[in-house]
Amino acid sequence: MIDVLVIGGGNAALCAALMAREAGASVMLIEASPREWRGGNSQHTRNLRCMHEAPQDVLVEAYPEEEFWQDLLKVTGGNTNENLARLVIRESSTCRSWMRHHGVHFQPPLSGALHVARTNAFFMGGGKALVNAYYRSAEKLGVVIRYNSPVEDIEVQDGRFVAAVIPERQINGQLYPAERIEAKSCVLAAGGFESNREWLREAWGNNERGEYPSDNFLIRGTRFNKGTLLKCMINLGADCIGDPTQAHMVAIDARSPLYDGGICTRIDCVSLGVVVNKDGKRFYDEGEDFWPKRYAIWGRLIAQQPRQIGYSIIDSKAIGHFMPPVFPGNKANSLEELADQLDLPRETFLRTLDNFNQGCCAGRFDHTLLDDCVTEGVTPAKTHWARPIDTPPFYGYALRPGVTFTYLSLKTDATAAIRFSNQPSENLFVAGEMMAGNVLGQGYTAGVGMSIGTAFGRIAGHNAALASMGKQPKSAA
Known part of the structure; x- marks a missing residue:
């Protein structure tokens, strides 16, 4: 029997597998996807939000614990577990040397429109390079890796993990029999339910016309995150936390593919113009805060609009102040x-833009600061970067909600143990998206998902190794 079974194949799962192996345990990692799609949503990431008290290698200036906490507190509206959030924050300050040891490289500090040179460490080659480095390290250390192995059921007895069940399946025309894999301990890191269309329908419901808004959602990440293990554990009585409609949900190019569009589908000019819905009306403050702190609320905002679509409108003054999208928008x-190009009601649209333009107050525009360019007498107000949209050519980008991962999660503690009736399991642990809702009740700030996955992946893996040896799990705090 193996010591530690890790279920999942992204950043959190790989961190768990590496930590468990380094602690002396035998480890098997099983991934639902084929090898070419391994890595879950982590393959689409770019960076890790890191606390640091002074300039460090690829991070400039300082980003102390309290500032990180306040940033997280603001975007979550207080819907977070402070103890676990601060654990993640502190762990983020010490993980980079360990990551480098396992082959991850970081690129020099970034500056300019992203506003994250101080707070985020960027992976050289992006998330795909990160997961590839971890897989190479895991193989070198002797971690057994299985692909095309979706787990459909977990056997639990008195809160203890017993076995994982893989169903009969066909791979490249060959039939593989069902399997039952026992282990002394287990880490669940198999993602949320964002690619389960039926569960999204159930969570979001339908409208008065019988339409399901979630049918218009695009999935930025992997098609393999069906939430099978999350639902299995909930059915087994595991404690859960979070709202099933809350998610990392970004406004993305409406032309994006249904799955795996990743980072290149983002439209980053929202804060520099206005956003209107299908009726040609504005519905939220586009300049509320820096884009990395607000980009992940816009998917949910657009999900609440008619037909779940919005349009980001800018003029030529905005060009050069944001990361250009992969595909050009409409230009007029x-x-x-x-x-007319965007099929918006002309009269309402022009009235919206005229009211906005008339409400813009003179100020000193600076997209790198929370500047004093604001509106007056306009609802909703725009509180920063408000400039009249009056200089042709004009640009429009159609936006759809792009779901990255869902926040409904298994409840845990500082040991990463899954809880049943508020009692921690002795040998069953959780990491990554399956527990992120403990920290992210709502909202998001750039790079914090990787911070959570790295922190709790390492904690879960280490404690799973201890549990397999009959030792007591430890808190990282």
């Missing part, structure tokens, strides 16, 4: 022409 020499 007049707002009338742009309205």
Whole structure:
């Protein structure tokens, strides 16, 4: 019997597998996807949000614990477990040397429109390079890796993990029999339910016309995160936390693929213009805060609009102040022409833009600061970077909600143990998206998902190794 079974194949699962192996346990990692799609949502990531008290290698200036905490507190609206959040924050300050030891490389500090040179460490080659490095290290250390192995059931007895069940399946025309894999301990890190369309329908419900808003959602990440193990554990009585409609949900290019569009589908000009819905009306403050602190609320905002679509509108003054999208948007020499191209009601759209333009107050525009360019007498107000949209050519980008991962999670503690009736399991642990809702009740700030996955992946893996040896799990705090 193996010591530690890790279920999942992304950042959190790999961190758990590596930590368990380093602690002396025999480890098997089983991934639902084929090898070419391994890595879950982590393959689409770019960076890790890191606490640091002074300049460190690829991080400039300082980003102390309290500032990180306040940033997280603000975006979650207080819907977070402070003890676990601060654990993640402190762990983020010490993980980079360990990551480098396992082959992860970081690129020099970034500056400019992303506003994250101080707070986030970027992976050289992005998330795909990170997961590939971890897989190489895991193989070198002797971790057994299985692909095309979706777990459909978990056997638990009195709160203890017993076995994982893989169903009969066909791979490249070959039939593989069902399997039952026993282990002394287990880490669940198999992601949320964002690619389970039926569960999304159930969570979001339907409208008065019988339509399901979630049918218009696009999935930025992996198609393999069906939430099978999350639902299994909930059915087994594991304690859970979070709202099933809360998620990392970004406004992305409406032309994006249904799955695996990743980072390149983002439209980053929202804060520099206005966003209107299908009726040609604004519905939220586009300049509320820096884009890395607000980009992940816009998917949910658009999900609440008619037909779940929005349109980011800018003029030529905004060009050069944001990361350009992969594909060009609509371009027009007049707002009338742009309205027609986007199939928006011309009269309402022009009135919206005219009211906004009239409400813009003179200020000193600076997209790198929370500047004093604001609106007056306009609802909703725009509180930063408000400039009249009056300089052709004009640009419009159609936006859809892009779900990265869901926040409904298994409840845990500082040991990463799964809990049943508030009692921690002795040998069953959780990491990554399956527990992120303990820290992220709502909202998001760039890079914190990787911080959570790295922190709790390492904690879960280490404690799973201890549990397999009959030792007591430890808190990282």
